[in-house]
Structure formats: C-alpha cells, structure tokens
Amino acid sequence: MLKDITLGQYYPGDSVVHRLDPRVKMILMIVYIVMVFLVQGFLGYVCLAAFLAAATLLSHIRVKFLLRSIRPVLFIVVFTFLLNILFTRGEHPIVEWGILRIYWEGVRFAVFMSLRLVFLLAGTSLLTLTTSPMALTDALERLLKPLNAVHFPVHEMAMMMTIALRFIPTLLEETDKIMKAQTARGADFDTGNLLQRAKAMVPLLVPLFVGAFRRADELAMAMEARCYHGGRHRTRMKVLHVGRADGWACCVTAATLVLIALERALL
Amino acid sequence: MPVEVRDLSHVYNEDSPFSAAALKGVSLTIADGEFLAVIGHTGSGKSTLIQHLNGLIRPTGGTVVVDGMDIADKGTNLRKVRRRVGLVFQYPEYQLFEETVHKDIAFGPKNLGLDNDEIERRVEEACRLVGLPYEAVRDKSPFELSGGQKRRVAIAGVLAMEPKVLILDEPTAGLDPAGRDSILERVQEWHRAGTTIVMVSHSMEDVARLADRIVVLDHGEKALEGAPREVFADAERLTKMGLDVPAVTRLARELNDAGLPVPRDLYTIEEMEAALLAAFGKGEGGC
Numbered sequence: 001m002l003k004d005i006t007l008g009q010y011y012p013g014d015s016v017v018h019r020l021d022p023r024v025k026m027i028l029m030i031v032y033i034v035m036v037f038l039v040q041g042f043l044g045y046v047c048l049a050a051f052l053a054a055a056t057l058l059s060h061i062r063v064k065f066l067l068r069s070i071r072p073v074l075f076i077v078v079f080t081f082l083l084n085i086l087f088t089r090g091e092h093p094i095v096e097w098g099i100l101r102i103y104w105e106g107v108r109f110a111v112f113m114s115l116r117l118v119f120l121l122a123g124t125s126l127l128t129l130t131t132s133p134m135a136l137t138d139a140l141e142r143l144l145k146p147l148n149a150v151h152f153p154v155h156e157m158a159m160m161m162t163i164a165l166r167f168i169p170t171l172l173e174e175t176d177k178i179m180k181a182q183t184a185r186g187a188d189f190d191t192g193n194l195l196q197r198a199k200a201m202v203p204l205l206v207p208l209f210v211g212a213f214r215r216a217d218e219l220a221m222a223m224e225a226r227c228y229h230g231g232r233h234r235t236r237m238k239v240l241h242v243g244r245a246d247g248w249a250c251c252v253t254a255a256t257l258v259l260i261a262l263e264r265a266l267l
Numbered sequence: 268m269p270v271e272v273r274d275l276s277h278v279y280n281e282d283s284p285f286s287a288a289a290l291k292g293v294s295l296t297i298a299d300g301e302f303l304a305v306i307g308h309t310g311s312g313k314s315t316l317i318q319h320l321n322g323l324i325r326p327t328g329g330t331v332v333v334d335g336m337d338i339a340d341k342g343t344n345l346r347k348v349r350r351r352v353g354l355v356f357q358y359p360e361y362q363l364f365e366e367t368v369h370k371d372i373a374f375g376p377k378n379l380g381l382d383n384d385e386i387e388r389r390v391e392e393a394c395r396l397v398g399l400p401y402e403a404v405r406d407k408s409p410f411e412l413s414g415g416q417k418r419r420v421a422i423a424g425v426l427a428m429e430p431k432v433l434i435l436d437e438p439t440a441g442l443d444p445a446g447r448d449s450i451l452e453r454v455q456e457w458h459r460a461g462t463t464i465v466m467v468s469h470s471m472e473d474v475a476r477l478a479d480r481i482v483v484l485d486h487g488e489k490a491l492e493g494a495p496r497e498v499f500a501d502a503e504r505l506t507k508m509g510l511d512v513p514a515v516t517r518l519a520r521e522l523n524d525a526g527l528p529v530p531r532d533l534y535t536i537e538e539m540e541a542a543l544l545a546a547f548g549k550g551e552g553g554c
Contacts, residue, residue, distance in 0.1 A: 174361075180323045181362040184354040185424060186346060186378030203374065206364035210410070 017059035022139035069125035084110035276328030307484035308509040321352035353430030359421035393423035415446035
C-alpha cells in the first residue's frame with residue numbers, strides 16, 4: 001500500500017562513485033551546483049553534460065533511475081520553459097501570433113533554463129543514489145565541525161538526523177502493518193470525502209504515535225545502557241579516508257569549473 | 268465455504284532493484300472447520316500467504332478464492348471477503364487506538380454498518396469469547412490494561428466481526444506461559460464451536476497439539492503438507508529448513524535409537540505417556 005512513497009533513494013553499489021569519500025562528494029556537489037548556475041554558453045553546457053555523463057557512467061546507475069528522480073518535478077521544468085519562452089523579450093522575433101511573440105533569445109533562454117534545472121536535479125540525485133543517508137549525515141557532521149566553536153551542537157544534530165533516518169523505514173513498515181490490521185477490521189482509508197478521510201486516519205495515527213513514543217523510549221534506554229554520552233572524545237568505527245580516487249574526482253571537477261568559468265569570462 | 272489458494276505467487280517491489288519473491292506457486296485448500304497450522308522459517312512467506320487470504324495484498328500470480336469470491340479479480344468486493352476471513356496480526360495490541368475497550372472492539376462491527384443493538388451484542392460476546400470481564404473493562408482505556416489483556420482486546424476486535432475463518436499470526440508471541448496457555452485454550456474452543464482456524468506458529472509443541480493439518484513453507488514454496496504425524500516424521504527435512512520437531516518427538520526418536528520399544532513418530536505428551544506405560548508400566552504403579 002505504501003510502495004509509492006520512496007524516501008532516500010540510495011541504490012546500493014560498489015562503483016568508484018559509490019566509494020568516494022562522502023565529504024568529498026558533498027563538497028564536489030556544491031561546486032557542481034555553482035557550475036550549473038555559472039554556465040552560460042553552449043560550450044559550457046557541453047562540458048557540464050560530459051561531466052554528468054562521465055559521473056553517471058562511472059557510478060553504474062542506470063539512466064532510467066536518474067530520469068525517474070526528475071519526473072516528480074517535470075511540471076516545474078515545463079512551466080519554467082513556457083514562462084521563459086513566452087516572456088523573454090529580444091530583437092529577433094521568430095513567431096508573431098496576436099499578442100504572442102516568441103523571440104530567438106527567448107527560445108535560447110528557455111532551453112538553457114530548463115537544462116539547468118534538469119542538470120541540477122540529475123546531479124543531486126546522483127549524489128543521493130550513490131551515497132547512503134548514513135554516509136551523508138556522517139559527512140555533514142564532519143563538514144560542520146567548525147561550528148562547534150560557536151557552541152552549535154553539531155554532533156547532537158547529526159545523531160538526531162541519523163536516528164530519524166534510521167527509523168523512517170521502520171515507521172513506514174509499521175504504518176503499513178497498522179493500515180493492514182485496521183483494513184482487516186473493515187476500515188476504509190481510500191474513499192469518502194475529506195472529513196471522512198481525515199477521521200479514518202485516527203485508527204492509523206494513534207497506534208503509530210504510541211508506537212513511535214514507545215520506540216523512542218526504548219532507544220533512549222538502550223543508548224544509556226551502553227553509556228552513550230554525546231560528542232566529546234567519541235571515536236568512530238568507520239573512519240573516513242580521502243583516497244586517490246577522491247583526488248582525481250577533485251581534479252576533474254576543478255578542470256570543468258575552470259572551463260566553464262573561462263567561457264563565461266570570454267563571452 | 269472452503270478457502271482455495273491456487274498457484275499463488277507474490278513478488279514484492281516488482282521491477283525494482285529490490286524485488287523479492289515471497290511466494291512461488293503455492294496451492295492449498297482450507298476446508299471448513301479445519302485447524303490448519305502454517306509453519307516455516309522467518310522469511311519463508313508465511314505472513315505474505317496469510318495476508319492474501321483476506322485480500323490485504325493482491326497476488327502477482329495465481330489467486331485465492333474465498334466462498335466463490337476471487338481476490339485477484341478487481342471487481343471483487345474485498346470488504347465482503349474480510350467479513351468472512353478475520354486476520355489477527357502478530358502483536359495485535361499495537362493496533363489499539365480507541366479511548367475505551369468497548370469502542371475499540373466495536374470498531375470492526377461499526378465498519379460493517381451494523382445497528383447499535385447488534386454491535387452491543389457482538390462486543391459483549393467477543394469479550395466473553397476471549398475471557399475478558401466485560402462489565403469491568405468496557406469503559407477502561409485499552410492502554411491501561413496489562414499486556415495479555417491488551418492482546419485479548421485486540422483479538423476480540425477481530426472476533427466481533429464474527430468471521431467464519433480466523434487467521435492468527437503467532438497469537439502467543441511475547442506472552443508468559445500462563446497467558447499463552449489461556450489464549451491457546453480459547454483458540455481451541457473457537458475451533459470446537461465451528462470456526463475454521465489458520466494459525467501461524469513457531470512453537471512445534473503448540474502446532475502438534477492443536478492442528479489437524481500442517482503446511483510447511485520454505486523459501487516461498489510449500490515444502491511439506493499433512494497431518495502432524497506425517498510432517499514430524501520427516502525430522503531431517505524439517506531440520507534442514509531451520510525448523511524443529513516437538514521435544515517429545517525428539518525424545519521418542521532417541522529412545523527408539525537406543526533400542527527401547529517406543530515408536531518414532533510420537534508427537535504429544537499423552538502419546539508418549541501411553542507408550543512409556545506400555546513399555547515399562549505393567550501396572551507396577553509409581554516409580
């Protein structure tokens with residue numbers, strides 16, 4: 001019943017991209033986003049496309065999965081395209097039809113704008129497809145560590161995120177089970193007007209909340225029983241390493257960035 | 268009103284990288300008034316199988332026919348199927364939600380659209396069937412009851428639908444011995460009163476004592492099927508599937524191997540007692 005909800009789309013694998021240090025991947029992702037917004041000319045887009053294609057190829061992720069992550073926001077892409085094509089003014093009109101006027105510049109701008117969105121989505125999806133949510137939070141904790149200096153509870157934040165992520169599948173499973181149990185007792189979650197449907201959620205939500213609190217309590221107890229105490233002096237079981245592949249990834253990204261920046265500067 | 272399972276298959280997350288076949292072509296008929304036990308290792312497809320029996324999940328292959336209603340058919344009214352086949356999930360107390368025990372048990376009958384008198388009658392009857400003191404608990408919050416009592420309330424919630432077939436998924440999991448015995452006793456009573464029972468269990472002792480017939484699932488396929496004596500006779504195969512035979516059967520086999528005149532296929536304490544008395548008793552009385 002809940003198979004339509006996908007949260008965290010990690011696609012397990014053992015490619016070079018999967019094995020990159022999550023911190024490096026995260027920083028490279030930021031650079032990539034900068035590139036997407038920096039790019040201006042045709043050549044820059046070719047560079048960006050080549051970069052994305054190479055990363056996808058190396059990750060062994062099927063293009064189908066990348067495209068699937070774009071589908072939910074396809075509407076926004078199309079909308080952006082139409083807005084830009086209709087409302088950009090230029091000097092070379094190609095279609096004049098009543099009040100509608102489409103300029104050559106508009107077409108160009110609309111295509112680039114939509115491409116920009118698609119690149120943005122495909123790139124970030126590639127990150128979440130190749131990096132487990134746990135690795136991402138781990139990386140985030142390391143990258144935000146300097147904030148400790150201003151007494152920002154980085155470790156606690158990361159721990160909360162980890163726990164939340166860890167329990168999403170559990171809660172989904174539980175939701176599915178309770179839904180089925182109540183359906184077996186004749187509950188109906190799918191029909192009726194808005195008010196009836198909201199009311200139908202009570203037999204689902206009450207047990208779900210009760211269960212979540214019970215779990216939270218048990219987890220807190222289990223953590224205390226193992227002497228868990230916050231951030232300071234903790235060591236890690238899995239220590240992150242920056243390796244040679246990470247170096248290459250940085251070089252390639254830097255080269256692409258330079259190319260794109262050069263094109264922008266020269267045009 | 269038999270339940271017929273025909274060549275049932277189920278694949279979770281079909282065409283995704285996480286697809287997993289939980290059932291592979293299982294066929295089985297559940298006769299009226301029967302007590303069927305379903306056993307199998309964790310992940311053998313037991314839960315998937317029983318969720319098909321009242322149409323909670325739709326098969327990806329094959330079908331289940333309940334009282335002439337085909338659950339694979341999109342036009343079938345599944346609520347009618349669920350009226351006939353009641354399903355008690357594992358740890359059913361985690362589905363309680365109402366303010367009072369009465370309201371919680373009445374949830375099912377209310378969904379059936381029954382009138383208040385009938386609902387009242389069914390709630391009282393369901394309480395009696397699970398052995399809850401109706402007057403004492405009806406206005407209590409289900410959350411303030413003990414674990415065993417919570418489970419009774421949850422089971423009563425399904426019984427109040429008055430199903431012809433009752434499916435129980437590990438009804439005694441997590442209960443203390445006294446609670447376990449009293450639940451099983453009740454199950455036996457409902458069976459005697461004519462309800463068809465399908466019980467999933469990990470306890471070979473319970474299965475041996477209660478079931479008319481046993482179905483063993485292994486990796487989504489039906490591995491063995493038959494009366495307890497036939498199934499437990501194949502101890503080697505059961506062990507290979509990560510299952511066990513009742514302790515009594517194990518003892519009988521060992522005694523037999525040691526050369527004592529005890530049959531190898533005993534599976535209840537009573538049978539063992541009779542066999543031992545026949546072998547050694549000879550009316551000497553006391554030992």
